[in-house]
Amino acid sequence: MEMSDGLHDNMDALTNELCITRSQLSSKCQAISILQQQLEDARKEADQFKVVSEQLQERYRNLRRTLDTNISGQSSEGSQQKLIINLKVKLNETEMQNRILEAEISYLRKRNSELVEDRLLRYSEESPLRPGIVNERKYSETKGRESLVSQLELKTIECERLKKELELCSDEKQELLLGITNNSGVECSSAKCKALFQENQILTRQSLAKYQESSLFAPPNVMGHGSPENGPSDSPVSTPNKTTDANITETN
Missing domain, CATH: 1.20.5 (Single alpha-helices involved in coiled-coils or other helix-helix interfaces)
Structure with a gap:
């Protein structure tokens, strides 16, 4: 024990x-x-x-x-006195410059500390608000993308419609030219052929101009995909068809 x-x-x-x-x-x-x-x-x-x-x-x-x-x-006479005077002046100037620099340094340090405190205060105030800001930005970005996608779909549909109308216009031109050449078994005169050729060129230029004018008003995202943009609501082929019908009646 x-x-x-x-x-x-x-x-x-x-x-x-x-x-x-x-x-x-x-x-x-x-x-x-x-x-x-x-x-x-x-x-x-x-x-x-x-x-x-x-x-x-x-x-x-x-x-x-x-x-x-x-x-x-300087000359030899009185050089020592002038040298001493200049040295004193330079020393006084350097002392004044040192005082000015010290005052500026103290002011800059004080300003730096104030800016650091302001930054910390702003960071503490903005930290609870950041998730809401981020969510709002994401929502606006997704909404903008959806609107751009819908615009792109509409523009592609209109592009297909314009392509079909251009194809129909070219087919009608070919049919009209064949009908003119085969009508009454008589060849057209050189002046009428030149007039028809010039009219076809003018119609082609007008259709291309309307196509380019409609593509100029496109937003940049849609233009990047290569689809033509929304031009006027009327078809670009309607006016040329009327002029070709009038010319056909004149030639007949």
Whole structure:
């Protein structure tokens, strides 16, 4: 019993020591992370100081060049006094420029922090509204596509109708030409043949012009599929048929 009590006491002591070492380890880890963060900050500051030192060295070189040029252009009498005066003037100008730059940097940092806060606020305000906006855009896009598809179907139907009417027009022209040549067994004169040929060319040009005019008013999606667009409601062949009938009666 005494041995078991001693073992229990040892276990309790070891458990307490283990808890203490764990807490010490966690505190050490936190301290290491803090030191790493400080090291990163120190590196950033060192880089900034390096940039500032390079800028100062560049300014010093520029001042040295200007002073050398002033020294070379001045006479020997009173050159030292003028050199000191110019140096003081340049130093005052650089100090003023440094103050102006520091003020601008502080203003830009303040402005940057304000813009970051505004952006976070807008993002937090717009985040619950984004699903509704996305759904509305999808609905409008699908509706637009459906309307374009329906327009395309209508235009294809009208294209087929125009093709059939053009085929009928060409068939009627061929029949009329055959009837004119076979009528009364007499060949037409050269003037009448030329007139008929010119009239056929004019009719063909008119039909092509109407076809092209109807295709100009097409929306871009339908034009991309190559189907002609909706022109005037009347058929483009109705007027040429009337003129050909009148010419046939004159030739007969």
